Every structure is written in C-alpha cells, then in structure tokens.
Amino acid sequence: MSHVIGLKCRECGAEYPAVIQNTCYECFGPLEVNYDWDYISDNINKEKIASGPKSIWRYADLLPLESERRVDLGAGFNKLHHAKRLGAVLGLDELYILDESVNPTNSFKDRVTSVAISKAIEFDVRAVGCASTGNLAAAVAAHAAKAGLPAYIFIPGTIEMGKIVQMLIYGPNVIAVEGTYDDANRLASEVADSHPDWAFVNINIRPYYTEGSKTLAYETAEQLNWQVPDHIVAPLASGALLCAISRGYKELERVGLVDSSDIRLSGSQPLNCSPISSAVQNNCDVVPVRNFETVAHSLAIGNPADGYYAKCAILDSGGYAASPTDNEIIEAIHLLARTEGIFTEPAGGTTVAGLKKLVESGHIQSDERVVVYVTGNGLKAQDTLLKSLQRPPVIKPALSEFEHLLAPEHNIYKQQEAVHLARI
Numbered sequence: 023m024s025h026v027i028g029l030k031c032r033e034c035g036a037e038y039p040a041v042i043q044n045t046c047y048e049c050f051g052p053l054e055v056n057y058d059w060d061y062i063s064d065n066i067n068k069e070k071i072a073s074g075p076k077s078i079w080r081y082a083d084l085l086p087l088e089s090e091r092r093v094d095l096g097a098g099f100n101k102l103h104h105a106k107r108l109g110a111v112l113g114l115d116e117l118y119i120l121d122e123s124v125n126p127t128n129s130f131k132d133r134v135t136s137v138a139i140s141k142a143i144e145f146d147v148r149a150v151g152c153a154s155t156g157n158l159a160a161a162v163a164a165h166a167a168k169a170g171l172p173a174y175i176f177i178p179g180t181i182e183m184g185k186i187v188q189m190l191i192y193g194p195n196v197i198a199v200e201g202t203y204d205d206a207n208r209l210a211s212e213v214a215d216s217h218p219d220w221a222f223v224n225i226n227i228r229p230y231y232t233e234g235s236k237t238l239a240y241e242t243a244e245q246l247n248w249q250v251p252d253h254i255v256a257p258l259a260s261g262a263l264l265c266a267i268s269r270g271y272k273e274l275e276r277v278g279l280v281d282s283s284d285i286r287l288s289g290s291q292p293l294n295c296s297p298i299s300s301a302v303q304n305n306c307d308v309v310p311v312r313n314f315e316t317v318a319h320s321l322a323i324g325n326p327a328d329g330y331y332a333k334c335a336i337l338d339s340g341g342y343a344a345s346p347t348d349n350e351i352i353e354a355i356h357l358l359a360r361t362e363g364i365f366t367e368p369a370g371g372t373t374v375a376g377l378k379k380l381v382e383s384g385h386i387q388s389d390e391r392v393v394v395y396v397t398g399n400g401l402k403a404q405d406t407l408l409k410s411l412q413r414p415p416v417i418k419p420a421l422s423e424f425e426h427l428l429a430p431e432h433n434i435y436k437q438q439e440a441v442h443l444a445r446i
C-alpha cells in the first residue's frame with residue numbers, strides 16, 4: 023500500500039504507472055502525480071508533521087517518494103518573516119516573507135531538486151541533468167554530488183558569473199548553449215529522449231520535480247498556525263512554482279489541515295520577459311517571447327512550460343500579475359535589504375517590485391494578510407548589483423576625516439532616511 027498511485031494526465035485524466043514520463047501518450051498533456059487522498063488523509067496529522075525532520079521531508083506524506091532513500095541537504099523549513107518595516111513602507115497591515123535565499127544552494131530550487139533526485143534514485147538512473155537559468159544548475163549539481171551521480175547541466179551562455187562559479191564547484195558536466203534558456207531546454211529535451219536512463223529533473227521527471235515546491239505552501243500554513251494567507255505573490259518563470267504553491271494550499275484543505283484554500287494568487291515577471299504577466303493583464307493566451315534581455319536571469323524563460331496553467335490559476339483566484347522594469351527590480355532589491363535585512367537576487371527583486379506595483383494599483387488591499395515568496399539569494403548576482411551601489415569613501419585613519427564625511431555635502435546617511443521612517 024502506498025500513497026502514490028501513479029501519474030495522471032492533467033488534460034484528459036489518462037492514468038499511467040509511476041515511471042519516467044512527463045507527457046500523455048493520448049493527448050500530449052502534461053502528467054502529474056496521482057495520489058491516494060484517502061490513504062494520505064488517514065495517515066497525516068499536525069503532530070506527526072511537527073515531530074518530523076526540519077526540512078521539506080517533514081511533509082513526506084504529501085510528496086511522491088515511495089522509499090526512504092532521500093538526497094537531503096536540508097532544503098526547506100525556512101523562516102516566515104513578519105515583514106513589518108517593508109509592510110509599513112508599502113502600506114500593508116500584515117506582510118510576511120518566506121525567505122528561500124537560505125536554502126543549501128541559496129534558492130528554492132533545492133526543494134524541487136531534493137524531491138526529483140530522490141525519485142531518480144528510486145528509478146535507478148545512471149545520471150541526472152537539467153536545463154537551467156542558473157539556480158537549478160547549482161541545486162542539481164550539489165544534490166547529484168551528494169547522491170554520487172553524474173550530472174549534465176545545460177545553461178544559456180549569458181547568466182551571472184556567481185551562479186556559474188557556484189554550479190561548477192560541485193563538479194558536474196556543464197554545457198553552455200548559444201541562445202536563451204529556451205534553446206538550452208530544447209537541446210536538453212533531445213538529450214533526455216536519447217538517454218532514457220538519465221533523469222532530467224525539469225524535463226522527463228518533471229511531474230515529480232514540481233511537487234517539491236508545494237512545500238512552500240505547507241511551510242507557510244504551518245508557520246501561520248495552520249491558517250492560510252489572503253493573498254500570495256510569487257515570481258513567474260515557467261509558471262511551475264506558482265501552480266505548485268496553489269496546489270499545495272488546496273491539498274492542505276483536502277486532507278483537513280486547513281479550513282480553506284481560498285487564496286488570491288498573484289505573480290510577477292520582468293517586463294522584458296513577461297509572457298505570463300502579459301497574458302494575465304490582457305486576459306489572452308500566453309504568447310512566447312524571443313530576443314529578450316533582463317537583469318532577472320533566473321526568470322528569463324520566453325516559452326513557459328506551465329504558463330497557461332499559471333495564468334488560469336491567477337485569474338481563477340482573483341489575483342493579478344505585475345511586470346516591473348529592470349530598474350524597479352534593482353530598486354526593490356535595495357528596498358527589501360534596507361527594510362528587512364534580506365538580500366535577494368533579481369528574481370526576488372521582481373517579486374517585491376511586483377508586490378509594490380500590485381499594492382499601488384489596488385490589486386492587493388492594505389488589510390489583506392499577504393505572503394511573498396523571495397526565492398533566491400543576492401550573493402549570486404553581485405555582478406548585476408555592483409553598478410547600483412556607491413563605492414565606500416576611502417579616508418585616512420583620522421577622526422577629522424571621518425567627521426568631515428558627516429558634513430551636509432557628504433552626508434553618507436542621507437539616502438537611508440526614507441527607510442528609517444518606518445522603525446519597528
């Protein structure tokens with residue numbers, strides 16, 4: 023008896039056993055994990071979760087693993103910060119931030135990867151791989167190292183140096199592909215087809231992979247004492263993250279851990295690469311974009327695999343989508359760091375900038391309980407951020423030189439005044 027029945031087509035409902043497969047043979051729809059919800063409901067409770075490991079594996083009853091062989095670097099169980107100062111600046115009564123920058127490889131991709139590579143081990147594969155905009159590469163490389171599996175990682179040529187250094191250190195095979203993420207992804211899909219005993223986490227075992235992100239919803243609810251927020255804001259690239267968060271809340275209601283999953287879901291994408299946000303704003307189909315350039319490299323997917331489903335989840339929930347400019351994204355990174363002490367990369371800047379725009383446009387109300395998912399760490403994007411910072415003044419080691427800096431024409435504290443208005 024297991025809590026996993028197999029795979030099921032999201033479109034036509036055709037059922038398959040739990041194998042390495044991501045597309046329905048009947049209708050080419052995407053497959054998802056098919057669970058035995060009665061079995062899960064009978065076996066799950068709050069006390070059991072509370073006494074579980076301090077990682078995503080405390081929610082193992084809701085994840086698609088059927089053995090105890092897990093690749094665990096400690097992803098998840100991150101703090102839900104009550105963001106009082108950022109909330110005050112933006113005019114929100116109750117704002118929370120789930121900080122994913124502190125995962126083992128410093129992005130939320132450790133959640134999906136830990137689940138996917140554990141599943142790959144159940145399938146007894148010879149290698150793992152992925153197509154990545156940078157964060158997934160580091161997560162796959164690290165978890166593959168821990169599992170003792172070779173990794174093949176396909177990246178676009180133009181991503182941050184910090185991410186390239188980080189992924190290379192774990193010793194995977196990294197292949198930089200000319201073009202965008204979409205080109206790297208297409209090639210990786212062909213490689214996956216020609217090597218059926220390799221598991222590409224976000225391609226041929228994608229149904230299991232996306233399950234890892236549901237734990238963001240579980241963790242939020244658990245830290246809110248098994249209550250749910252009114253409104254969440256998540257970044258959008260392929261759209262898989264937002265869909266998984268939505269599914270996570272619905273499942274908690276289904277198994278009786280929360281009373282409601284009536285939550286408004288909003289997303290944010292960089293203006294220069296915003297196929298999902300545009301579709302939400304214009305209530306139209308997701309139209310793939312080409313030839314884009316944005317500082318938010320980890321969100322730069324022109325042809326989003328789960329774009330349609332993310333758009334529907336947002337509109338059905340009464341949420342909306344924002345598309346901030348690169349400048350707004352950088353400003354939001356500074357704002358988050360200066361108000362909450364959290365240093366995020368441009369994906370997190372996109373989310374916070376999106377939050378700000380959605381509050382300003384009235385799509386988020388000031389009295390809503392809002393949770394924002396900050397998904398990656400700013401240390402990975404130092405080359406992007408250096409340009410937006412002032413170099414520190416250099417003085418001789420003399421008190422008079424320091425006092426001179428405090429004179430009005432030099433006032434080094436001036437730029438922070440606005441943020442200081444909102445003290446805790």
Ligand SMILES: *Cc1c(COP(=O)(O)O)cnc(C)c1O
Binds near residue numbers: 258264369
């Ligand atoms: C991959 C990534 C996302 C977006 O995830 P999708 O599931 O593709 O929408 C968001 N933030 C960061 C930091 C990422 O690495």
Ligand SMILES: [Zn+2]
Binds near residue numbers: 032034046047
């Ligand atoms: Zn189908």
